[in-house]
Amino acid sequence: MTKPLQGLRVIELGQLIAGPFAGKMLAEFGAEVIKIEPPGSGDPLRKWRLLHEGTSVWWAVQSRNKQSVSLDLRTPEGQDVVRTLVQDADVLIENFRPGTMEAWNLGWEALHAINPKLVMLRVSGYGQTGPYRDRPGFGVVGEAMGGLRHLSGEPGRTPVRAGVSIGDSLSALHGVIGVLLALRHRDQNGGEGQVVDVALYESVFNMMESLLPEYSVFGTVRQAAGSSLPGIAPTNAYLCADGKYALIAGNGDGIFRRLMEVIERLDLRDDPELARNDGRVRHVARLDAAIGAWAAERTLDEVLERLNEARIPAGRIYDVADIAADPHYKAREMILDTQLADGTPVQVPGIVPKLSATPGEVLHAAPALGEHTDAVLADIGIDSTTRAAWRARGII
Template identity: 50%
Template sequence: MSTSKPQRPLDGIRVIELGQLLAGPFTSTILGYFGAEVIKIEPPGRGDPIRGWREVHNGTSYWYRSLGRNKKSVTLDLNSEKGRELAYQLMGKADVVVENFRPGVVEDWGLGPEDIKKTNPGVVYARISGYGQTGPYASKPGYASVTEGVSGFRFVNGFPGEPPVRPNLSIGDTIAAIHAALGICLALLQRQRDSGEGQVVDVALYESMFNLMEGVVPEFSGAGVIREASGTTVTGIVPTNTYTCSDGKYVIIGGNGDSIFKRLMVAAGHPEMAENPEMAHNEGRVRHVEVIDKALADWCASHSAEEVVAILEAERVPAGLVYSVEDQMRDPHFNARGMFEEVEVDGKPLHIPAIMPKLEGTPGRTDWPGQAVGSHNHEILGGLLGLDDGAIEALRAEGVV
């Protein structure tokens, strides 16, 4: 019986990661999960700052154990000429480069796309920044929090008349990373189809979030309507809301399909609404949103969250609890779908999230958690670039690695 692991779609693709924190690193986390060899270049010493963010154990954050999975850590001081030369050599052997510095930084180092293409014309060079590589805002500093606002995403989040809210996540970085991974795969496919030439993938955080804005632009262009924050609802779709139950827990109900609405209102004790012709379609329900929402809020307030979900699921009405991570890890569906993977860190088990999507024939997987800073120096600098132990030790003594 063969014990070989299944093939993955990006097997044989080499990625050099110059990024730090989240957008660039999560891009290559996705690529590495699906088979790419990811060589992460970090500064000597503390490495990527995210290694020290949030909950830290034995000098490394739990977050990094997930974000750094399947990556080979190499330390290089890119402020030194020797460090940049070694990075240039590594990038010359890459299929993909991922960087998320401010536009112009890698050019100053002599490591920009045009520099690398001189010896490696097939390289796919992904660049992630706040506002993109061109345009009047290109040079602005652009953390995810700020670009989420510029994108319009924050404008539609929160409650009317109050400051916009943000999820307790750096969602702009993550969404940009998903766009970058998609762009890289498209560029690799195109490279395979034509002469083998690579191209630049230009990903802006604000544009990635802008890509989530659904019908906001055509609604404004065609009707002059500016979609605004609407609390726990979505403007113009009824009913879809979050309701408080008798046990203090929350339930989300999506009853905005015409036939679903009828089943929902019968289950909630309001058959007269189910048969009301003015509420038969969404446009009518929008006009009666207050009475519909009050009826559902009162009904939920008289039942526990689990009772509400059980009643509605029996009637095939979309409804669900608002989960914490603790709830997720106890949930049988999450576990049946393999949403958590167990790795070993310092001799102890640690759960990290699986990465989507699920591929039936060539699934992704975690081979190892994020490793120590520079843990692959000898493998990469020696095995790939041909440096002997003495040369690597000399570079370490100089602070280059």
């Protein structure tokens, strides 16, 4: 089966999360992704989180379907290899601090001159321009500057993070969108490539919904609100009799009426002040108290059964054990059984989005460091004697 990105060649120079996550998604839908890693240490992600036999199990997800070439980009030889690879590449991904690629003689102007068709995805903390461009920036800093961290947590408490590197992942998704848009433009307009400039903070800020217009019109500075969603009611996490929480979203007008019937509060159902969201927002404490009192007398399973029967959006808060055991995850192929390099069984997340005719696929496991160095370098004409000399000098 032909994949949507089959025939696309991607050179991935990024490390850790944002750039490599973008490369992962492109590889899952058929792109050939050649990942360049520093000799000896490789991508630092290989040592992040929990390790098995010295390598992060995260690596099995982030680098599946990729080829690994070990190459020191600080050397003239390493830079020459990249320039040669770029001649036949469609996309180059990098997520270094702005100016790093230029210091290696691998900036946009140099690479565009070699291959005018090239699309260059550049992910950084603050973008390639502006007064902050030279500052180091990780996803967590982008989450803070983008407005997300201020809204996370309980009112009056220390702002909390999402628990995953969401700023990096959001940037990767924006990067993939940008790459596909640039490729579409290239193929429709004479084959000219361009730069896709993705900033971590902007990717987060792009998800902030009505945050800025509310401030510009009303002067409102939105604050953290715990498990509720300010301005949309009722929606919250409600404690059940067995100590578990039910997430209940009764904020649609018809849904609200059904919810009030389930909890036997017809007085609230029929109150004209509560018929629309703006009225419910004004009385959100009263609604949360009524729903909370009803949930507190029932187990989580009882609550969810009643609400599902009434077609009211509700659910439990999953931990990873819940995810691994859930039949819907399995039915949707969101949990894949595979193996680590030594044969150890491992479950990894499936592929999204789901395409009906050309779905993504895991074709091969994440590579060992430098696993494809010799094959890739031989393909561009670097003979075994030269490779041996480079390996002795630590270039590959």
